[in-house]
Amino acid sequence: MNDTNARQPGQKLHVVENPVEYEKSVYQKGLQYERPPFTFHAHEWERQASAQMSATSKGYVIGNAGTGETARKNRDAFQRWSIVPNRLVRTEDLPDLSTKVLGQELQFPIAAAPVGVQRIFNPDGEVAAARAAAENNVPYILSSAASASIEEVAEANGDGTRWFQLYWPKNDDEEVTVSMLDRAKKAGYTALVVTLDTYILGWRPSDMDNGYNPFLRSDQIGTAIGLTDPVFRRRFKEAHGVEVEAEMGAAVAEWTRTIFPGTSHGWEDIKFLQKHWEGPMVLKGIQTVADAKKSVEVGVQGIVVSNHGGRQVDGAVSSLGMLPRIVDAVGEKVDVLFDSGIRCGADIAKALGLGAKMVLVGRPYIYGLVLGGRAGVSHVFKSLLGDLELTLHLSGIVSARPDHLNRDTLIRESDL
Secondary structure (H helix, E strand, C coil), X not given: CCHXXXXXXXXXXXXXXXXXXXHXXXXXXXXXXXXXXXXXXXXXXXXXXXXXXXXXXXXXXXXXXXXXXXXXXXXXXXXXXXXXXXXXXCCXXXXXXXXXXXXXXXXXXXXXXXXXXXXXXXXXXXXHHHHHHHHCCCCEXXXXXXXXXXXXXXXXXXXXXXXXXXXXXXXXXXXXHHHHHHHHHHCCCCEEEEECCCCCCCCCHXXXXXXXXXXXXXXXXXCHHHHCCHHHHHHHHHHHCCCHXXXXXXXXXHHHHHHCCCCCCCHXXXXXXXXXXXXXXXXXXXXXXXXXXXXXHHCCCEEEECCHHXXXXXXXXXXXXXXXXXXHXXXXXXXXXXXXXXXXXXXXXXXXXXXXXXXXXXXXXXXXXXXXXXXHHHHHHHHHHHHHHXXXXXXXXXXXXXXXXXXXXXXXXXXX
């Protein structure tokens, strides 16, 4: 990708049509007895995608850590909060969904969460998802565990907003880390999202029942970024005397050990990333007030309140349950994003109302990828945003910004 085509932080995208127009187009086509190719029932996306997936891909995306308790807590937490609609709120337009995150004005308050190995769900994988994200003005976060290269996804994303998610190699592999960051910067990724809770894969019964770890297969699914990295390739050849293609099994295993080293970094190591990344930095996986405050102290620009969708630690606290406490502690000092359990427009509204500036959507768009590739991903984004917009509109909330959508618009069901 030509560096001159990389959009700079703060530069606005073209504006796409209002999400509610998607609903209108469906009804207009219905006048000619045409039905949409995908369901609008958000809870059906998982079931329908599940029916199309192999046992291994289904186990990977739907499976959770341990008994799935954390994932259930994520979903149950949304039921504990309710939106309180107001009436006779005079409006001239549909609600404004725009937000400002990491210094950039964005049309919508959602981003595509970093999800790896997307070619096990659809042959076009990350390329299709990145294109759909750009078409819908949804920031795309590329996983270090992708099945396409940094540069390939950047080309597909075009002038879209894209961020790079880092699975952080150990300090002995700093040269590899710097190489990935340099590649991301050159390819127009404007923010760095550092995942803190996945330095080793969690206890995942669904994957173990299938004997399936995508990061150990002799292909580029999950390891494309490493196998295309010039520093990793040089180091591999120096160690083994051959190119990675000649010993794919060994190369894949070595890359997997590099990005999942088995041990965690410390807070003091953030300085190294800051030295080698000029743009905004976000720490993903924050679940405590203490860690949120520490994030502010080390000088990052954002945090993601996330438990990896329940895929890493069984029995952990729900992300939405912790969100208000973390927002109260650091919300005025750092951008607080939210991840884990988003399935519909009302979920997005509740997370924003509790103080998140943006939510990350993961599994739903992967189900769209399974059901229809690029078009399926686009359908999920449009549906979530249309659902959000009408939810706010019918609740008398004129904007997704915190001066209109906040804790005053919500109530705990237990308080009634």
